[in-house]
């Protein structure tokens with residue numbers, strides 16, 4: 001059922017790789033709620049072709065952009081502005097770690113990979129917003145969102161260098177949020193999502209036990225990708241106009257739970 005929460009709104013959605021992707025679910029729901037948008041992903045991800053199914057379903061155009069490339073982002077924004085005029089929302093749903101992919105532990109991180117990981121998973125958010133800011137691409141009261149994880153605040157040893165990337169990402173949201181707010185009344189936030197079975201999520205070492213632990217620790221259980229999309233759409237809508245520079249936990253209560261009965265039970269004797 002649609003409530004037309006995004007009726008008339010235009011935007012760019014980064015990061016829909018396949019039907020498990022959080023960005024994919026956001027695109028489906030944003031379309032159902034009346035939004036029009038461009039779908040963007042790295043050229044290599046587009047080669048897999050699955051995004052065309054989403055584009056057909058949501059009646060949207062796909063424009064390739066490596067989010068670490070200023071040149072690609074310039075072209076993406078120029079094409080989007082030519083199509084829609086100024087836009088109302090941007091979703092940054094991008095993450096990748098070479099150190100995670102290669103199974104290199106945090107203490108042994110390869111620093112070439114480390115810098116690449118920061119560039120893809122965090123600095124790209126600054127690059128996207130810088131281009132949007134310079135081109136004055138956002139309508140007043142627009143909304144910019146990125147996805148993050150609680151390893152930015154607390155140690156999850158196998159989250160590896162992605163933890164550092166998420167800390168930086170959240171800091172970029174706060175700082176750009178100030179500048180975008182004062183100039184355009186545009187808000188910038190991050191949503192800190194439960195562990196979710198997607199291509200990026202499943203790459204983390206021990207992901208299955210990670211996801212089960214979070215499930216048992218969270219009073220409401222883990223939030224699904226679909227529920228994350230619901231929250232994203234609310235954050236892109238006019239119902240949240242004064243929420244900015246926040247890191248918003250969407251994790252079933254995990255972030256504020258010290259210990260749960262389910263987890264304690266596993267340590268009881270006899």
Ligand SMILES: NC(=O)c1ccc[n+]([C@@H]2O[C@H](COP(=O)([O-])OP(=O)(O)OC[C@H]3O[C@@H](n4cnc5c(N)ncnc54)[C@H](O)[C@@H]3O)[C@@H](O)[C@H]2O)c1
Pocket residue numbers: 014015016017018020021022023041042045065066067068092093094095096120147148149192193194195196197198199200201202
């Ligand atoms: N899955 C989880 O457990 C979880 C939890 C919290 C936060 N997140 C975050 O959610 C976001 C989306 O991830 P997901 O879980 O949907 O996984 P996903 O693998 O479906 O999405 C990650 C996307 O990043 C894109 N990407 C990688 N390098 C890129 C580049 N250079 N330029 C442009 N795009 C690039 C990939 O092509 C892919 O579409 C990420 O920021 C991730 O860290 C995921």
